[in-house]
Amino acid sequence: GLHLVESGGGVIQTGGSLRLSCAASGYELRAYYMGWFRQGTGKEREAVATLNSDGRPKYIDSVKGRFTISKDAESGTLYLQMNDLRPEDTAMYYCAAEPGLYASMRAADYTDWGRGTRVTVSP
Secondary structure: OOEEEEEOOOOOOOOOOOOEEEEEOOOHHHHEEEEEEEOOOOOOOOOEEEEOOOOOOOEEEOOOEEEEEEEEEOOOOEEEEEEEOOOOHOOOEEEEEEEOOOOOOOOOHHHEEEEOEEEEOOO
């Protein structure tokens, strides 16, 4: 599987922006679908945005228009550009990957996971 390492988290004020990165190594990234998930304190892990192996994205409703998922296959990096951040976006953010074409929004469908990067949005 892939070895995934997230970076880019931090503390930001409401309305600010962050870009998360996920460096992937191990296999050909083009053969994987990938996703960003988040888990707030005391909450279930939820999908935020996913990317089919052909590059088509999906988003949960609460981040549409604010977050953008993208992939640089050459460098093996997955990104999540987050704009207009809100306190409810505070969570640990995880990168995940799975061989296949059509990205799942279910955490259970992913095998490879990073260790996460924390995002804290202050009011």
